[in-house]
Amino acid sequence: MxxxxxxxxxxxxxxxxxxxxxxxxxxxxxxxxxxxxxxxxxxxxxLPDFTPPVRYDRSSGYRPSNPQNLLNAWYYRTEVNGAREGKLAGKTVALKDNISLAGVPMMNGAAPLEGFVPQFDATVVTRLLDAGVTILGKATCEHYCLSGGSHTSDPAPVHNPYRHGFAAGGSSSGSAALVAAGEVDLAVGGDQGGSIRIPSAFCGTYGMKPTHGLVPYTGIMAIEATIDHAGPITRNVRDNALMLEVMAGADGLDPRQAAPQVDAYCDYLERGVSGLRIGILLEGFQLANQDQRVADKVRSAIARLEVLGARVEEVSVPEHNLAGSLWHPIGCEGLTMQMMHGNGAGFNWKGLYDVGLLDKQAGWREQADALSASLKLCMFVGQYGLERYNGRFYAKAQNIARFARAGYDKALETYDLLVMPTVPIIAQPHPESDCSITEYVARALEMIGNTAPQDITGHPAMSIPCGLVDGLPVGLMFVGKHYAEGTIYQAAAAFEAAVDWKTL
Known part of the structure; x- marks a missing residue:
């Protein structure tokens, strides 16, 4: 018409x-x-729109009530059975609720999107189903994925499986909580500031943020294309490596991907760490809110790696702090333009646009006052930078990001891996519903100091559990060269095989 x-x-x-x-x-x-x-x-x-065909049957599912959802970690339950055979046959998976699963509602933790139903599957969904998984539903995520805490989702706060009323981490809060609680074997998360690794650290799971562009982001709601990542969350290293083998590689639809270098990640799992060179990143232990108990647990875990034969020494990479600073103009101005003004899509890229999602996301303007405080904060910073300085700080930060990457790269010429705490703290209590804006935002962003830098530089980084403090998990993070996920798995598997992390 x-x-x-x-x-x-x-x-x-x-x-x-x-x-x-x-x-x-x-x-x-x-x-x-x-x-x-x-x-x-x-x-x-x-003309008809271009949408990938939906190849596996599914029902629209249902929204589980509280007795079936004690952690508030499920947004929607359904069942989609994949191929009868494959690398992941027999495994169950939950999808972060910013990932499109055709015919099943997707809310992205935000009321403006409630009622949206995707018409096609994300690339990672199709690849997982082809590998034999059974999808059990959509995991709750934080409000537009703008929180490292788990109190911002419009459905309800997600509880830590180790302690009710405490943060499960974010923004892939439900994904990590469901894996840690044993409700699914695997989950897919997204990471723009640490959103795979933070909940993995808080919940005691294994979370890999791959090299930028290794896993196609097609069919996943964008925040900012240069920092968008998707990756696996699991209870063990082997499942994580298997998932990445299945999900990685170009799909021809995602402009984040140039020529991603895919590897046989499971081939690294039995190599051990003897002779592996590991640099203890000093800046990663120097965050202002570093809990010394967390630092001690991570140092103890590193000592175990040294006993296993790794060559360990301290190294300074000042660019780690630079990358953390660069996140603010890139993340804030970028998300304001792409996710909000651009209605979740933006312009100037070739790929697969979800026109239905774009139409639905445009409605945020009628509910802007109900946006989360953490998203509002980022939008205020972003809009000011765009209006007052015409986006020059976004542009300059993208230019300078090359120096931040070069700082990591230089250290990784000497070391196979860098290591530090994933987050400086253990899971904190959820803030009260009537808390101040300051407390709300603090609980959402206080933990990203070590995780945001690798979203800027694109390096792969993985959180593995390495002990408990006050009964709550502690995460250790490995960072590797671009496309060196195999080396990360090599170290993670050696540590997992030698140590029961819950006894540390």
């Missing part, structure tokens, strides 16, 4: 918003000249 044409008054209003003034006569002349363009719009409107 024909699209609605603007009136003369509307065209004059549009011109005014573009800082132009049109007379009535000029507007009429331009309006006539615009008609061939609108005729092309009509043609496009009549």
């Amino acid at each position: 024909a699209i609605v044409r603007p009136t003369l008054d509307q065209l004059q209003d549009i011109a005014g918003r573009l800082n132009m003034q049109l007379t009535h006569e000029q507007a009429a002349e331009y309006l006539a000249l615009m008609q061939p363009s609108f005729d092309a719009y009509d043609l496009i409107d009549e």
Whole structure:
């Protein structure tokens, strides 16, 4: 059907918003000249959209009630059975609720998206089903994925499996909680500031943020394309490596991917760490809110790696702190433009756009006051940078990010891996529902100091559990060269085989 044409008054209003003034006569002349363009719009409107075929049967499912959802970690339950054979046959998986599963609601932890139902499966979903998994549903995630705590989701706060009322981490909160609680074998998370690794550290799971672009992000709601990552969360290293083998590789639809280097990650699991060079990243132990008990647990775990034959020594990488600072203009201005003004899509990239999601996300403007405080904060910073400085700090930060990557790369010429605490603290209590904005934001962002830098530099990083403090898990993080996920798995598997982390 024909699209609605603007009136003369509307065209004059549009011109005014573009800082132009049109007379009535000029507007009429331009309006006539615009008609061939609108005729092309009509043609496009009549054509069917391109959407990948849905190859596996599923029901729309249901939203579980509290007796079935004690951790609030499920957003939606369904069952989608994959291939009968494959690397992951017999395994169950939960999908972070920013990942499209055709026919099943997706809310991304945010009320403006409630009621949205994707029409196609994300690439990672199809690949997992082809490998034999059974998808059991959508895991709760934080409000537009803008929190490292687990109190911001519009469905409900997600509870830590080790202590009710405490943070499960975010933003892949439900994903890690469900794996840790044994409700699923595997989960898929997303990571723009630590959202795979933070919940893995808080919940005692294994969470891999792969090299940027290794895993296609197609069919996953974007925050900011240069820091968008997706990866596996599991209860053991082997399952994690298997998942990455299944999910990794170009799909021809994601512009985040150039020529990703895929590896046989399970081949690294039996190699041990003898002779492996590991640099203890000093800056990773120097965050202002570092809990010394967490630091001690991580140091103790590193000592175990040394006993196993790794060559360990301290190293300084000042660019670690630089990368953390770069996250603010890149993350805040980028998400304000792509996820909010760009309705979850933005412009200027070739790939698979979800037009239905774009239409639904546009409704955030009618519910803007209900956006989470952590998202509002990022938007205020981003909008100010865009309006007052025309995006120059975003642009400059992207340029300088090369120096941050080079700092890691230089250290990784000497060391096979860098190691540090995943997060500086253990899981904290959920804030009260009537808490101040300051407390709400603090509980959402206080833990990202070590995890955000690798989203800027694109290096692979994995959190593994390495002990308990006050009965709550502690995470150790490995960082490797670009596409050196295999080396990370090599060290993680050696530690897992030698140590019962819960006894440390």
